[in-house]
Amino acid sequence: MPNPTAAMLVIGDEILSGRTRDANMHHLAQKLTEHGIDLCEVRVVSDDAPAIITAVRALSGQYTHVFTSGGIGPTHDDITADCIAEAFGRAIDVRDDARKLLADLCAARGVELTTERLRMARIPEGAALIDNAASVAPGFTVENVHVMAGVPRVFEAMVAWLLPRLAAGQRRLSQNLRVMQAESEISGPLRDIAAAHPDLSLGSYPFSENGQFGANIVIRGTDPAAIDAAMAQLKEAFPNGTT
Amino acid sequence: MPNPTAAMLVIGDEILSGRTRDANMHHLAQKLTEHGIDLCEVRVVSDDAPAIITAVRALSGQYTHVFTSGGIGPTHDDITADCIAEAFGRAIDVRDDARKLLADLCAARGVELTTERLRMARIPEGAALIDNAASVAPGFTVENVHVMAGVPRVFEAMVAWLLPRLAAGQRRLSQNLRVMQAESEISGPLRDIAAAHPDLSLGSYPFSENGQFGANIVIRGTDPAAIDAAMAQLKEAFPNGTT
The missing domain is CATH 3.40.980.10 (MoaB/Mog-like domain)
Incomplete structure (x- = not known):
């Protein structure tokens, strides 16, 4: 539901x-x-x-x-x-x-x-x-x-x-990988991983810090195992990312 | 305009x-x-x-x-x-x-x-x-x-x-009187002063600080003299207010 x-x-x-x-x-x-x-x-x-x-x-x-x-x-x-x-x-x-x-x-x-x-x-x-x-x-x-x-x-x-x-729904779980790379450098692999997980929402939230661009990649969903699987793929694609 | x-x-x-x-x-x-x-x-x-x-x-x-x-x-x-x-x-x-x-x-x-x-x-x-x-x-x-x-x-x-x-408009000026009284104590005089100045907007923005309620009374308009006049009335009504 x-x-x-x-x-x-x-x-x-x-x-x-x-x-x-x-x-x-x-x-x-x-x-x-x-x-x-x-x-x-x-x-x-x-x-x-x-x-x-x-x-x-x-x-x-x-x-x-x-x-x-x-x-x-x-x-x-x-x-x-x-x-x-x-x-x-x-x-x-x-x-x-x-x-x-x-x-x-x-x-x-x-x-x-x-x-x-x-x-x-x-x-x-x-x-x-x-x-x-x-x-x-x-x-x-x-x-x-x-x-x-x-x-x-x-x-x-x-x-x-x-x-x-008020009636509660399914709590949306999320995990975050913080990557100190510009979005244009991560968008290719990110798109593929997002496409492989149609039941999850993968968002990229760019930021700038000390003049350098980075992005928080956020996985959202209700199934913890599916989120873990997507996070494993993200970490493989962006080994310098931090959670 | x-x-x-x-x-x-x-x-x-x-x-x-x-x-x-x-x-x-x-x-x-x-x-x-x-x-x-x-x-x-x-x-x-x-x-x-x-x-x-x-x-x-x-x-x-x-x-x-x-x-x-x-x-x-x-x-x-x-x-x-x-x-x-x-x-x-x-x-x-x-x-x-x-x-x-x-x-x-x-x-x-x-x-x-x-x-x-x-x-x-x-x-x-x-x-x-x-x-x-x-x-x-x-x-x-x-x-x-x-x-x-x-x-x-x-x-x-x-x-x-x-x-x-982009085409600029008339800059809206504002003055603020900070009153450490609950809104229900100031609302009567405030209503009268607001009614006396139909060309200005008088808003009351309540806050709480260390468990005590107060309000920022904000006068907005484009005519500095009209704002000054309303502020004088506010200060008379709320002598403990601070600008």
Whole structure:
């Protein structure tokens, strides 16, 4: 059976303006790989309702899961929850269980549950809450879209709670051979070895280091014996490679 | 006149598998902001021809420019050039000027111009070459799509050559106020200040540091005086903020 598929939608201007370097995408990609869910696409869009709604609908129809990050806080530019509601034609309002989470938190901290804080309890109709072990205000799942926070510590806490609740696929295993040769010198043998292993994926990821080009050759698959066999051939072809 | 718009398409499995953390997206976002081109969307897709072709067509129709990174090297998984040709219904073959670049490089290094190396001279019909000051093998522009390498050093060299040749927009200026308060405590005043400055964009980017939440409030716009005025109001509302 093929693995579940996924897309991620990163919402917010900070990556697009170059202010911030992405962290959540990298974290989710690693966790999904461990869980056997294939991350097939990532989109980054700004805090713009039509862009968010269009992307959510497109990705939701195409993949098993969509994971979003960003835009569910209490400020005026946090519009993700409303956009998700609109994307699926659902009503949205403050929900009692989410309100209670925030009310309890405010009581414990001795602060007032303001209208602004209550914004974080606005949940689209029929959604399931996603637990937030880092800062309480919940994420939520509507259909196959999992809506999470943008702050990395909160995003990671939500992913940690959510992933064990999603059906796992076959974990993709990988092995890596690092070769300090330009790709044009290794591409011939690499092509032959890739062709001999149609059930594996062989990728070559070039890099430059101290002005010299090299490549990481990555074998991916689900059968450890097949990966070992391909790695043996790679090592024979590129004896100076290091694992 | 509104600024030119742009999308970036990152091609390759290494970010989606979690092996690599993106660098090119962050670099391009910063350079486009400096140049006055608004980066509106980023997509990351795997080395999969239908996914690449679909994304190129969608983004090319929607934005002034599309910048791609990855998949133009000499290995079997480098399929970007062929996908771009197919996306625009153009032929693709080894081109004389690109072949000469590679032939001269091989001659200088005393290596053979193999079929594998020649793959990097395959250019879609009617494309303009993008200079590669880092490693010679060129990128290319077809219509509004600028096709560049995935290795950061090479990608950056190509961006440095390309951007001065693209029409610049108004540079977006920004100022930042860093506030060590949770967003729910600042969102009321922030909303009012944002509403008072419809020509500016005020964004709040929460973070956590040593277990405490804070936010960077970023004012963006093109009129320095308007940004100064909004910053003065922000500082009055959040006197403990730091710039």
